[in-house]
Amino acid sequence: MNNPTILFVLCVNDESMFQACFRQLALLPAPHGYHVEVFPIRDASSMASGYNKALTHPAQFKIYLHQDTLIVKQQMLLELIPLFLQNPSLGMLGVIGAESIPDNGIWWESKGCRGKVIEYRHDTYQLLSFETVHEQAGPRDFIKAAAIDGLLMATQYDIKWRDDLFDGFHFYDVSQSCEFIKNGYEVGIARQQEPWCIHKCGDHFDADAYEKARQIFLANYQ
Structure with a gap:
């Protein structure tokens, strides 16, 4: 074991939200021999450029x-790390995503959406679930995916985030899913008996910035 560290990496522009997230992370038990560190990145110009700052950290x-994501599954790390260790081909894992990416690049419009998360929107908590009982009891502990959502992206290998293409806060996650697959790794969505996360999504959506990133994605990946 070269570096028994589990590193949480967060781009931060809201300190109160970050502190709420941090308090949840501090409560998570880690597998024996591991310890948890938190790497906050402030003043990032984009998600990709911010996340690239963590790649020099030796944590596997x-x-x-x-x-704005809260880990509510107390045993998450106790399930996640063995899952990676038992599946060396699994490069990256999320909690929600899609088995295929539609031609328009918008993963949640795929017919193969999978996973689950508790969303908090418009002052309301709601379970967003694409899993069936059959899928929860599948032969593997993860569902093979083409793309996962950026609310949680766990990795056991380091691949550079495409900050040369995505200078904002959209499509960094779908493109990184494609990068892992292009490099020969599997991308997966965890099979969750109960949701691992609450995502406080917020009610604001920058449609213009999203469309700009979508066109960049289509030009480079589809």
Whole structure:
């Protein structure tokens, strides 16, 4: 074991939200022999450029997490790390995503959406679930995916985030999914008996910035 560290990486622009997230992370038990560190990145110009700052850290296991994501599954790390160790081909794992990417690049419009998360929008908590009982009891502990959502992206290998293409806060996650697959790794969505995360999504959506990133994605990946 070269570096028994589990590193949580977060881009931070809201300190109160980050502190709430940090308090949850501090409560998570780690597998025997491991310890947890938190790497906050402030003043990042984009998600990709911010996340690239963590690549020099020697931790094998890095979990890229939105500051508005709360880990509510206390045993998450006790399930996640053995899952990686038992599946060396699994490069990256998320909690929600899609088995295929539609031609328009918008993963949540795929017919193969999978996973689950508790969303908090418009002052309301709601379970977003694409899993069936059959899928929860599948032969593997993860569902092979083409893309995962950026609210939680856990990795056991380091691949550079495409900050040369994506200078904002959209499509860094789908492109990174494609990069892992291009490099010969599997991308997966965890089979969750109960949701691992609450995502406080917020009600604002920058449609213009999203569309700009979508066109860049299509030009480079589809």
